[in-house]
Amino acid sequence: MNGHTTLRAFYVRCAGLEFIAMAPSAGIACIDAMALHGAHAATAKPVEVQP
Numbered sequence: 001m002n003g004h005t006t007l008r009a010f011y012v013r014c015a016g017l018e019f020i021a022m023a024p025s026a027g028i029a030c031i032d033a034m035a036l037h038g039a040h041a042a043t044a045k046p047v048e049v050q051p
Contacts, residue, residue, distance in 0.1 A: 007022040007024060008047075010046055011047055012030070013043045014030070014042035030043065
């Protein structure tokens with residue numbers, strides 16, 4: 001391993017907001033959003049890349 005973490009784009013819904021976040025996984029995107037906004041729930045799904 002080279003010590004680098006690959007970030008991916010996720011659509012996140014948290015505290016009535018919808019935004020795109022960069023994170024290594026959907027779980028981390030949710031945890032970060034909940035911590036940032038003081039919320040108890042969040043959802044995240046990957047942004048699909050269009051060819």
